Amino acid sequence: SLAMTKLYKPLLDHIxxxxxxxxxxxxxWEQDGVTVSELGERLFLDSGTLTPLLKRLEAQGHIARLRDVQDERRVRITLTSQGRALRDQAEAIPPCVLQSSQCSIAELTALTTELKQLRDRLSERR
Incomplete structure (x- = not known):
């Protein structure tokens, strides 16, 4: 995880x-308008970790946090126009990471699949 963070840091500093x-x-960018709990499930993060991240992204103008009109207990996260525009700048990141990793797409796909399977098995044990 630390090695991946170091690989991404200069690319992400740029944006x-x-x-x-x-x-x-x-x-x-994949699914705009998810709830905070859905986002936490997708990223395997609890609300204590996620909330400060979302506050910073909101302060930067990339997202808006809005109460769900049908259920005010839920908060939906939506991209702002600035957040949507950031996607264009971020599109160069995956190819740079792929090149730096010196792995083929097939190797990274296989690794991702294996890591997801491991994560799922570990989650079942809770």
Whole structure:
């Protein structure tokens, strides 16, 4: 994890995000308007970790946190126009990481699959 963070840091500094913030943005670029709890489930983060990340992203103008109109207990996270525009700048990051890793797409895909399986097995044991 530390090695990946070091790999991403100079790339993310360029767009003003930390690695955890980048992960949040990746989820939102894929599916805008998720609830805080859905986001936490997707990233395997609890609300104590997620809330400060979201506050910083909101302060930077990338997201808005809005109460769900149908259930005010839920908070939905939506991208601002600035947050959507940031995606264009971030598109160069995955190819740079792939090149730096010196792995093929097939190798990274296999590794990702194995890590997800391990995570799922460990989650079942709780």
């Amino acid at each position: 003003g995000l930390t690695y955890p913030q980048y992960l949040v943005m990746l989820v939102l």
